[in-house]
Amino acid sequence: xxxxxxxxxxxxxxxxxxxxxxxxxxxxxxxxxxxxxxxxxxxxxxxxxxxxxxxxxxxxxxxxxxxxxxxxxxxxxxxxxxxxxxxxxxxxxxxxxxxxxxxxxxxxxxxxxxxxxxxxxxxxxxxxxxxxxxxxxxxxxxxxxxxxxxxxxxxxxxxxxxxxxxxxxxxxxxxxxxxxxxxxxxxxxxxxxxxxxxxxxxxxxxxxxxxxxxxxxxxxxxxxxxxxxxxxxxxxxxxxxxxxxxxxxxxxxxxxxxxxxxxxxxxxxxxxxxxxxxxxxxxxxxxx
Amino acid sequence: xxxxxxxxxxxxxxxxxxxxxxxxxxxxxxxxxxxxxxxxxxxxxxxxxxxxxxxxxxxxxxxxxxxxxxxxxxxxxxxxxxxxxxxxxxxxxxxxxxxxxxxxxxxxxxxxxxxxxxxxxxxxxxxxxxxxxxxxxxxxxxxxxxxxxxxxxxxxxxxxxxxxxxxxxxxxxxxxxxxxxxxxxxxxxxxxxx
Numbered sequence: 001x002x003x004x005x006x007x008x009x010x011x012x013x014x015x016x017x018x019x020x021x022x023x024x025x026x027x028x029x030x031x032x033x034x035x036x037x038x039x040x041x042x043x044x045x046x047x048x049x050x051x052x053x054x055x056x057x058x059x060x061x062x063x064x065x066x067x068x069x070x071x072x073x074x075x076x077x078x079x080x081x082x083x084x085x086x087x088x089x090x091x092x093x094x095x096x097x098x099x100x101x102x103x104x105x106x107x108x109x110x111x112x113x114x115x116x117x118x119x120x121x122x123x124x125x126x127x128x129x130x131x132x133x134x135x136x137x138x139x140x141x142x143x144x145x146x147x148x149x150x151x152x153x154x155x156x157x158x159x160x161x162x163x164x165x166x167x168x169x170x171x172x173x174x175x176x177x178x179x180x181x182x183x184x185x186x187x188x189x190x191x192x193x194x195x196x197x198x199x200x201x202x203x204x205x206x207x208x209x210x211x212x213x214x215x216x217x218x219x220x221x222x223x224x225x226x227x228x229x230x231x232x233x234x235x236x237x238x239x240x241x242x243x244x245x246x247x248x249x250x251x252x253x254x255x256x257x258x259x260x261x262x263x264x265x266x267x268x269x270x271x272x273x274x275x276x277x278x279x280x281x282x283x284x285x286x287x288x
Numbered sequence: 289x290x291x292x293x294x295x296x297x298x299x300x301x302x303x304x305x306x307x308x309x310x311x312x313x314x315x316x317x318x319x320x321x322x323x324x325x326x327x328x329x330x331x332x333x334x335x336x337x338x339x340x341x342x343x344x345x346x347x348x349x350x351x352x353x354x355x356x357x358x359x360x361x362x363x364x365x366x367x368x369x370x371x372x373x374x375x376x377x378x379x380x381x382x383x384x385x386x387x388x389x390x391x392x393x394x395x396x397x398x399x400x401x402x403x404x405x406x407x408x409x410x411x412x413x414x415x416x417x418x419x420x421x422x423x424x425x426x427x428x429x430x431x432x433x434x435x436x437x438x439x440x441x442x443x444x445x446x447x448x449x450x451x452x453x454x455x456x457x458x459x460x461x462x463x464x465x466x467x468x469x470x471x472x473x474x475x476x477x478x479x480x481x482x
Binding site: 052085099101110129133183 | 303372426
C-alpha cells in the first residue's frame, strides 16, 4: 500500500528468509560432518584391511614359490620375527599348496578316492574325456570289509563290471581293476562322442544302426558318380579302443569297392576316428 | 562452529575422495593377485586371514591349531590320492586368464613323477556354462618328460599333445610304470643271490 511500508515489509521478509535458510543449513552441516567422518573412518578401515590382505598375499606367494623350488630355508630368513605369525603364514601357504595339488589330481583324471563314514569303504570317481573334452564321470562305492564288494555304482549295464572285477583280480589288486574299468569307460565315451560328431558334422551321411555300447556302427554313404549308395559297417570288437577292428563295405557296384581308392578308405577308417575319416573321404571326393 | 564446518566438510570430502581412490586401486590389485594363485579362502584359512588382519578376536593359538587340523586332513587326503593314482605330484600352479559369468579359463602347470618317470604338463582348462550344462575343455597341451627311455615316448607324446588327451597320458604313464615295476621285480627275483 505505502511504498515505504512495503519496502520495510519486503526487507523484513528477506531477513526472515535468510535466517530460516541459515537455520536449515546449520544443522544440516552438522549431520553432514558426522556422516562424512563416519564414511572416512569406514573407508580407512577398508583400505587398511585391503593393504593387510595384499601384504599377506605377497608373503604367501613368496612362500609358495620357495616351497615349489624346494629351497625353504632361503625365504625363512626374510620372514618376520613374530614366530606365531610366521607359523600361521607357513601353514596358510601349505594349505593353498595342498588344495592346488588335490585339484591337480582331480583334473588329470585321478580316482578322487573318498573314505565313506565309519571307514566301511571307499568312493571312487572315474573321469572320462575325449579329444580334450571332459565327458561323463562314473562313480563306484566299494565295501572294504572281508571281501571287496561294489555296493553302489552308476556304471551302465552294458559294461561288464563283474567280469572285469574277476578278470583283473579286484580282490588282490584294486588298482588294476580300476585301470581296466577306466580304459573301458573312456573307450566307450570316446566312441559315443565320435558318433555324436558324425551326426552333427556329417548330415549327408545316414546312421543306419548303432548300439548302446557304440561297438557297432552302420552308415550309409552316397558316392558322387552314379549316385550309388555304399553301406559301411564298423565293428569295434576291442572295447578298450576307440578305433574299429573291422570295416566292411557293401555296394551294388562291386568294382567300386575293389578300387585302390576304396581300399584306402578302408584303412583310413581303421586308423582314424570315424568323424575325421569321413571328413577326409569327403575332401577326396569318395563320398558326398 | 558454523565457520569451522564448511572447512571441515571440505577436508573430509577431499579425504574421502582420496581414500576411495586408494581402495579402488587396492581392489584392482587384489583381483590381479587372485588370478595368480588359487586362494580358497573358506573355513579355517579364511579365519586365519581375518585373524592376521586384526579382525578376529580369537587367540592366535586357537586359530593356529584349527588351521593345523585342516592342513593335516588335507595332507592325509593327498597321500590317499597319491597312493590310489600312483602319481606323485610335486607342484601345481594355476593362473586365471579369463573369468566372466559363464566362462572361466585357467592356465595350469603340473609337475611330478610316476615311479621313476618325471613329467611336467602345461595346459589351458576352460569351463563354459550353458544353462544347466557345463563343459570343461583342455587346449594347448604341452607335455615334457624326463625319462631315460624318452625315444619310446616321443611319438606318443606328440600324439597326446595333438589330441589333447591329458587323461590318456596319465593312464598310459601308470600302466607303463606298473609294467616297468613288474619287470624290475621279476628281474630282481631271478638275480642270483650271493
